[in-house]
Amino acid sequence: QSVLTQPPSASGTPGQRVAISCSGSSSNLGTNIVNWYQHLPGTAPKLLIYRNIHRPSGVPDRFSGSKSGTSASLAISGLQSEDEADYYCAAWDDTLNGLVFGGGTKLTVL
Amino acid sequence: QVHLVESGGGVVQPVRSLRLSCAASGFSFSGYGMHWVRQAPGKGLEWVTFISFDGSDTYYADSVKGRFTVSRDNSKNMLFLQVNSLRTEDTAIYYCARGYYSDGWYIDSWGRGTLVTVSS
Numbered sequence: 001q002s003v004l005t006q007p008p009s010a011s012g013t014p015g016q017r018v019a020i021s022c023s024g025s026s027s028n029l030g031t032n033i034v035n036w037y038q039h040l041p042g043t044a045p046k047l048l049i050y051r052n053i054h055r056p057s058g059v060p061d062r063f064s065g066s067k068s069g070t071s072a073s074l075a076i077s078g079l080q081s082e083d084e085a086d087y088y089c090a091a092w093d094d095t096l097n098g099l100v101f102g103g104g105t106k107l108t109v110l
Numbered sequence: 111q112v113h114l115v116e117s118g119g120g121v122v123q124p125v126r127s128l129r130l131s132c133a134a135s136g137f138s139f140s141g142y143g144m145h146w147v148r149q150a151p152g153k154g155l156e157w158v159t160f161i162s163f164d165g166s167d168t169y170y171a172d173s174v175k176g177r178f179t180v181s182r183d184n185s186k187n188m189l190f191l192q193v194n195s196l197r198t199e200d201t202a203i204y205y206c207a208r209g210y211y212s213d214g215w216y217i218d219s220w221g222r223g224t225l226v227t228v229s230s
Contacts, residue, residue: 002154032214032215033213033214033216035216035217037155037217039155043222044114044205044220044221044222044223045147045155045205045220046220047216047217047218047219050210050212050216050218051212051213051214051216056218086154088154088155090155090157090216090217091214092214092215092216096172097169098157098160098169098170098171099145099147099157099160099215099217100157101147101154101155101156101157102154103154104154104155
């Protein structure tokens with residue numbers, strides 16, 4: 001059972017917009033920034049969104065993040081086949097004194 | 111360009127030990143906190159431990175507390191994870207990752223991981 005809650009799967013067709021939710025509590029999302037990672041099996045995870053809404057250089061603006069209270073969301077617009085991957089939210093937890101991850105959402109591009 | 115390369119994984123019997131290493135390059139290693147994160151087969155990412163830039167502060171996940179020890183050698187740009195009393199549930203890919211602080215902590219770079227398999 002992960003501290004942050006994500007849907008296990010999401011899907012969309014090319015060109016569509018999909019959103020992945022991340023739910024936490026006052027000790028993590030309620031207090032600290034949320035970050036999102038994209039992970040393809042066999043590769044290093046990649047930082048997608050940091051400090052709630054910011055994109056590292058090289059990440060397309062099709063990816064956007066938002067946060068409100070103890071919930072956060074990653075949106076992907078103009079879905080492409082290369083977006084098929086696992087997506088994780090993460091935040092520092094002040095009670096556990098550690099980083100916590102969501103269980104991951106497997107995105108399928110139909 | 112940040113480059114993190116893990117090594118030291120392998121097949122090990124339960125209750126035995128292993129030492130994982132991470133060679134860092136492309137950045138000023140001594141200025142950054144570092145994490146270990148793992149992924150068990152078919153599971154999601156699980157944070158394991160964090161060590162501050164100078165090694166003075168360490169934090170551990172409850173699942174590894176008392177069995178795993180993180181350390182670093184800033185003179186050699188190396189990060190280590192000593193894993194003792196291994197259990198089958200410790201089987202995972204172990205990733206070395208760089209921590210970054212900007213209004214809060216996050217991981218901004220990852221290695222490709224080293225596989226640890228605990229099996230008799």
